[in-house]
Amino acid sequence: MDFHFHTAAKILGVNLSRNFLPYLLTAFAIVLLAPVICGISGLQGEYAAQPLERFLCLSGPVLLTPVFWPEHNENIRDVIRARKTDYLTVCALRVVSSLFALAFFYGGFVLVMRICESEAGILHFVGGYASALFLGAMGFCAAGGFDSPVAGYMVSMVYYILNFVLKEKLGPWFLFSQSMGSFEEKYWLLGSSAVLILLGFAWTKYRLEKNYYRK
Secondary structure: OOOOOOHHHHHHHHHHHHHHHHHHHHHHHHHHHHHHHHOOOOOOOOHHHHHHOOHHHHHHHHHHHHHHHHHHHHHHHHHHHHOOOOHHHHHHHHHHHHHHHHHHHHHHHHHHHHHOOOOOOHHHHHHHHHHHHHHHHHHHHHHHHHHOOHHHHHHHHHHHHHHOOHHHHHHHHHHOHHHOOOOHHHHHHHHHHOOOOOHHHHHHHHHOOOOOOOO
């Protein structure tokens, strides 16, 4: 496959201008709302994890769930068929850009928390990022499996609500564990996120091989 850095940069540029920007702005709005809803000044210990785990994690589904969405337009599907670059490679680049955007938002938010004299550090960054990534990967996987971003958002939001209801009963997949004094669950969330993303790609590849997208 003829694929170079210039091609990747061009794909990412087109994706940002035509597809990704609304979701990026929505995630940024969540970042701006987090201090208003949760408060970020002078938080110590476990309390410093709450805004990162319980609200900012919503940026995960916003950025990852709609990766396959542009190709639901028939005109865009025609462009995909004419591309030299493999469709799943394009989607992988979108995922990578979403992961970097998510890391940027979390890194910036933790930095602001430190400026506001909260006890936030690298573990808070990793813990919050893991929760957002898992929630986003769940939406991504469901969107790929059901061929519907709406289904992806529904699945991720239902799971988000379940974390308030079931709490520790979710075991290693509890999103808010750090604010309850436990970090071990974050390793499970990171590993499970990788599995869910791969599964989302696998389901999409299966549909392609079955000529779901007409060639």
